[in-house]
Amino acid sequence: xxxxxxxxxxxxxxxxxxxxxxxxxxxxxxxxxxxxxxxxxxxxxxxxxxxxxxxxxxxxxxxxxxxxxxxxxxxxxxxxxxxxxxxxxxxxxxxxxxxxxxxxxxxxxxxxxxxxxxxxxxxxxxxxxxxxxxxxxxxxxxxxxxxxxxxxxxxxxxxxxxxxxxxxxxxxxxxxxxxxxxxxxxxxxxxxxxxxxxxxxxxxxxxxxxxxxxxxxxxxxx
Numbered sequence: 001x002x003x004x005x006x007x008x009x010x011x012x013x014x015x016x017x018x019x020x021x022x023x024x025x026x027x028x029x030x031x032x033x034x035x036x037x038x039x040x041x042x043x044x045x046x047x048x049x050x051x052x053x054x055x056x057x058x059x060x061x062x063x064x065x066x067x068x069x070x071x072x073x074x075x076x077x078x079x080x081x082x083x084x085x086x087x088x089x090x091x092x093x094x095x096x097x098x099x100x101x102x103x104x105x106x107x108x109x110x111x112x113x114x115x116x117x118x119x120x121x122x123x124x125x126x127x128x129x130x131x132x133x134x135x136x137x138x139x140x141x142x143x144x145x146x147x148x149x150x151x152x153x154x155x156x157x158x159x160x161x162x163x164x165x166x167x168x169x170x171x172x173x174x175x176x177x178x179x180x181x182x183x184x185x186x187x188x189x190x191x192x193x194x195x196x197x198x199x200x201x202x203x204x205x206x207x208x209x210x211x212x213x214x215x216x217x218x219x220x221x222x
Contacts, residue, residue, distance in 0.1 A: 004105035031116035039144025057092025058184035066177035114206020
């Protein structure tokens with residue numbers, strides 16, 4: 001069975017959430033475990049699957065709205081629209097659940113990874129070096145984070161495109177099914193964009209403690 005948080009990583013997450021102290025070696029190992037768990041390609045693929053399923057569900061809901069609004073017989077139109085709406089729940093319900101589960105677990109993993117990455121520096125066990133200045137600023141180009149930043153940017157563009165078409169449809173008096181489609185996709189892709197970017201940013205916030213310019217900080221980013 002697929003686990004959103006691996007069993008070997010869960011103690012690190014719980015300890016970080018409790019604000020546990022640790023030796024430098026333990027913090028480094030915990031940072032590596034939580035960062036590796038967060039950056040699993042399988043998590044990204046599941047997010048892609050959940051996004052695709054939800055997008056299809058929104059499309060089906062828009063079709064249901066179209067059936068209910070434009071049919072000749074009101075009763076048959078409402079019945080057909082209701083059936084199609086129920087069909088939309090088949091991909092929609094598990095896809096939304098999957099996205100929410102990935103978001104909750106990813107938020108915990110990202111916060112923990114940032115916490116353990118910062119801890120040796122914030123406790124004074126290790127001093128930032130000049131090379132850390134570059135490591136902090138180019139962190140986003142690491143394979144796991146760059147993949148998520150790329151798809152976050154693409155999702156943001158898709159959200160803006162869908163939102164602009166939705167606003168245009170409202171101004172031009174577009175049918176309700178069209179507004180449902182574009183605004184539904186705008187919400188979906190906007191949430192995907194914010195969720196992925198937020199996870200990356202939580203990890204980067206932890207690595208800021210390695211920046212020589214921020215050496216005066218005294219508390220981890222929680």
